[in-house]
Amino acid sequence: MPTYLDQNKERFLSELLDWLRIPSVSADPKFQGDVLKAADFLKARLEEAGVENVELCQTAGYPIVYGDKIIDPSLPTVLVYGHYDVQPADPYELWTSPPFEPVIKDEKIYARGACDDKGQVYMHVKAFEMMSQDGGVPCNVKFMIEGEEEVGSSNLSIFVKANKEKLKADVILISDTGMLSNDVPSIEVGLRGLSYHEVEVTGPNRDLHSGIYGGAVPNPINVLCKMIASLHDENNHITVAGFYDNVDELSAEERAEMAKAPHSDEEFKKSIGLKDIHGEKGYSTIERTSIRPTLDVNGIWGGYTGEGAKTVIASKAYAKISMRLVPHQTSAEITQKFQQHFEKIAPQGVTVKVTPHHGGEPVVTPTDSVAYQAAAKAIETTYGKKPVPTRGGGSIPIVAMFKSELGLDTVLLGFGLDSDAIHSPNEHFGVFNFLKGIETIPHFYRNYAAASK
């Protein structure tokens, strides 16, 4: 007999595609109307799925979509978090199909937000619908889906602090991460934190002719390059003063355990076209992307960047520089250390301005909790294999905030893959993964309700 999921999967996909058509880019004010439209769309779908008390909770920024279904106060309560905003889609010219005209090709949904995070949020909406229609929802459920995750969730913590009673729950459930592969299911139990800065270097007070002035003025681009170059030493250790002071160094045993996860440097290189692996001396690729902090320039600009040649010495040069943090670094600590360090290494002739953007705390979630075990068992049921616990490289800053504000642990039940190209051109999400998510989530609820009795 075909399941409810079998019978409805075409409609589920079609609804998701409709949502992906709305370019909810929170970073760029020109998409403001679309971000709001994406929130309205979600509100309507939650109501249709049977969620109650659905509302747009206003914030100083984009609204938080809240809704709940309280079956019985004696049952455990799951708070589902996700986000309906997406990363900017540029460079548009590198997309093989337009980012906001979703298409399904080779069993994958191609669109900005397909995986991060609209596709994964929509699994929860449809899993809820499925439970309501097909056997009942076994826990109380609350949804809290925000519109500012990609710009730092700066209004979420204000909302959480002001609504602790409303958000009371037993566990947080988030699908905004990935698995090792469809053959090696996994659950992330650690996330790196983030410290993000925009830096500005000013040399002369106006753009200058490089012939007349070249050689006698500090060129802010050359200076910025020199400053950035100095942030790593010859072993790719980060040179920011005090950067490693609080880094949690894993034991030899823990590292040996990590090394058992399936990984091939050859396949890693091949998957992203690298000629050679790269990173901090003394650590493996998996360690470099999970238990070690990093520093990367995310953007740089200055001077003439148009066609042809312009012989100019720019007045200013800019870069966006971010650091991924690990336990027990804190975003505030590293932000301060970076700022101090970057200002200190500036040569005398230039002025440096460091503007911190949002940050996020690194976090490790427990694997011995009832909720984690419920999630692991759900995956084992639908994938046929026990999931591997992994430490992820990305940051979901709000996980640490939920712990401190609500006292709740999080289960990161993510169905994406590294190859989904989130934050990149041609982001996609496997149809298999989308449907597997919808199938797996109800098992989590059932396992969790049963174990909480």
Place this chain on the structure above:
Amino acid sequence: MPTYLDQNKERFLSELLDWLRIPSVSADPKFQGDVLKAADFLKARLEEAGVENVELCQTAGYPIVYGDKIIDPSLPTVLVYGHYDVQPADPYELWTSPPFEPVIKDEKIYARGACDDKGQVYMHVKAFEMMSQDGGVPCNVKFMIEGEEEVGSSNLSIFVKANKEKLKADVILISDTGMLSNDVPSIEVGLRGLSYHEVEVTGPNRDLHSGIYGGAVPNPINVLCKMIASLHDENNHITVAGFYDNVDELSAEERAEMAKAPHSDEEFKKSIGLKDIHGEKGYSTIERTSIRPTLDVNGIWGGYTGEGAKTVIASKAYAKISMRLVPHQTSAEITQKFQQHFEKIAPQGVTVKVTPHHGGEPVVTPTDSVAYQAAAKAIETTYGKKPVPTRGGGSIPIVAMFKSELGLDTVLLGFGLDSDAIHSPNEHFGVFNFLKGIETIPHFYRNYAAASK
């Protein structure tokens, strides 16, 4: 009795402003129609001034405006060179008035091209008109005004090679440089050459999420910064292998002579808002901008440069890097050395592409020639002071080409000032300088004709 110049100066200015309204940006194809319009405008003005045989000589790029007036084959012939194209005007937002809506404020003409080089070319057109109307032209004169100087004059040498008879002359006269100040008139006798490159560094084959991949991939922006940083050592010497091999080192006597030119590092710093002077160890500011070669990044870009934060590792990073050359470096030599060096210093994990743009040869012109003396005397007459011979920092690559192809020396009779902000926002040209140029040029012709007898 008011002079012809006094009587006509308002009209001269008004005509120049009309020309400056045409955005003849040769580097950007979107201005193609305007560049051609600027050539037509010049052709019409030359004809009105009394120049004969005026024509637009077609090239593979923008046309060269040629015209002449042969008074008597026994008289010496002056070939006036200049250019009607201008630098790109961006960043537009830094202009206090729009770059192609010229205005006269505080006795200065503000517009892109006001000084470089439309304003200075137009002095020659009006000086010719004045001589024709007021006493006669004392030499044969040829005009050759091109439209591709700001993009490397790549078609000019082809034109010159094919038209050696037509261009036969005794000296080249160019107004495309500046003076030390209106109180310290000077004539440039040396110019630096140029080697200009665009470089591209590729790391992974697509943009990546910095959380998932950060730490384990060579970030092309960080790599590019490190490569650029390594191009200068701690004394600001350039590290490109063999870079200084052919540099003409001046004698202690020559350097002592140069040090007599009026210069204040304090005023220099103040004029461009610098906190400290900067440059190659062991050399003065004047030396750093004239007799020493340099390396500057003219533009850099890569990754996310929009508003807010995007946690991306870019696939590619780019820079425009140029070197100013001195005798006896050659553009071909340094272009090859830079390319080899830059490819060699690339770390294993990345791919580097170096694309040379146009170059130019450094040049030193004689001060003991009849033409130089005629120019010096003309300036002494109109400024009341003997001009100081200086070595300039900029490049007019065609000066070396004229020497090699036509066997002719050049006189650089420039009336701009360093503070004119050429190649920068708010380029301007003093009304005093414009009119002083028109006044001085006829003296040059008279002196030159007299001395050539």
